[in-house]
Amino acid sequence: MLNDLHSIKKSVQEEAEKAESLQDIQNLKIRYLGKKGLLTGKIKTLSSIPKEQRPEYGRSLNEIKNFTEELLDSKEKAFKASELDTSLQTQQIDVTVPGCYTPSGRLHPVTQVLNEIIGIFVSLGFSVEEGPEIELDYYNFEALNFPKDHPARDMQDTFFISDDVVLRTHTSSVQVRVMEKNSPPLRVIAPGKVYRCDADVSHIPMFHQLEGFMVDRHIRMSDLKGMLELFIHRVFGPETSLRFRPSFFPFTEPSAEIDISCVMCKGAGCNVCSGTGWIEILGAGMINPRVYESAGYDPDVYTGFAFGLGIERVAMLKYEINDIRLFPENDKRFLEQF
Numbered sequence: 001m002l003n004d005l006h007s008i009k010k011s012v013q014e015e016a017e018k019a020e021s022l023q024d025i026q027n028l029k030i031r032y033l034g035k036k037g038l039l040t041g042k043i044k045t046l047s048s049i050p051k052e053q054r055p056e057y058g059r060s061l062n063e064i065k066n067f068t069e070e071l072l073d074s075k076e077k078a079f080k081a082s083e084l085d086t087s088l089q090t091q092q093i094d095v096t097v098p099g100c101y102t103p104s105g106r107l108h109p110v111t112q113v114l115n116e117i118i119g120i121f122v123s124l125g126f127s128v129e130e131g132p133e134i135e136l137d138y139y140n141f142e143a144l145n146f147p148k149d150h151p152a153r154d155m156q157d158t159f160f161i162s163d164d165v166v167l168r169t170h171t172s173s174v175q176v177r178v179m180e181k182n183s184p185p186l187r188v189i190a191p192g193k194v195y196r197c198d199a200d201v202s203h204i205p206m207f208h209q210l211e212g213f214m215v216d217r218h219i220r221m222s223d224l225k226g227m228l229e230l231f232i233h234r235v236f237g238p239e240t241s242l243r244f245r246p247s248f249f250p251f252t253e254p255s256a257e258i259d260i261s262c263v264m265c266k267g268a269g270c271n272v273c274s275g276t277g278w279i280e281i282l283g284a285g286m287i288n289p290r291v292y293e294s295a296g297y298d299p300d301v302y303t304g305f306a307f308g309l310g311i312e313r314v315a316m317l318k319y320e321i322n323d324i325r326l327f328p329e330n331d332k333r334f335l336e337q338f
């Protein structure tokens with residue numbers, strides 16, 4: 001019986017020696033040590049060995065089992081190591097192969113400028129509101145003190161949907177909507193698309209504006225001035241000067257148009273500023289008491305300012321673009337520059 005065990009040991013040794021792959025070793029493990037393996041079988045029959053031979057037989061069996069385990073484990077390890085070696089050699093990575101080009105998208109320049117401007121006002125405590133682009137004549141005109149037959153309506157080339165519904169011509173339409181739903185103090189900006197029937201190098205039928213307004217007790221024109229100065233300095237740099245020119249808007253009294261010193265020639269005069277050294281940048285004023293009446297606010301209690309700004313205009317000045325029509329064209333050669 002002991003001879004039996006010794007011949008098993010010998011065959012393990014011989015077969016392990018002949019093994020050529022990891023798979024061969026794994027097969028040997030199953031053959032000798034698996035559930036139905038040769039050595040496992042011997043252990044199972046231990047109880048049928050005569051009592052007096054059992055201790056010595058058991059010891060030898062154990063020894064051969066351990067020997068087999070160790071031998072096959074170390075062979076397995078060796079094969080694994082050499083397989084790794086060959087795969088490292090045959091599957092070398094060439095770090096000089098050019099990579100795949102993954103084009104990355106970016107935000108439209110108008111969106112970038114809009115986000116920057118919104119960020120500035122949010123940092124000053126303004127909240128952001130939106131209104132509909134298809135708007136009632138009431139919010140776009142009537143509530144802002146443009147009566148139906150008022151000549152000031154001609155300032156804006158309106159797209160009419162029906163007698164009472166328009167594509168909003170300015171984001172000032174959001175003012176009374178916000179005032180109706182909230183009470184002062186208000187500090188609001190309303191960015192968005194607006195529409196006018198107009199097209200040339202400096203006009204497109206759909207463009208972006210940002211309306212801002214503040215309503216509280218004791219708001220003065222100097223508050224408007226200080227706030228706009230801070231805003232312009234953040235967008236165009238602290239060396240930029242501002243100039244308030246008297247103007248007219250039905251929803252502000254007094255009204256002003258605000259110019260900044262030309263960002264190209266720094267005020268010396270060039271073709272961007274038509275030689276004047278100044279560029280018109282926004283409209284503003286103190287909110288007309290008529291607007292508070294539309295909103296149901298007491299004009300004797302509250303005062304406030306409003307301003308409106310064209311986003312494409314700011315982007316054109318910032319990036320030195322001379323034709324506003326480039327923005328909606330979506331030519332990648334243009335867009336990739338921002």
Ligand code: DAH
Pocket residue numbers: 169170171172211212249251252282283284285286306307308309
């Ligand atoms: N809504 C005016 C426009 O589109 C711009 C504007 C002017 C807005 C004066 C204002 C303002 O809030 O006070 O031309």
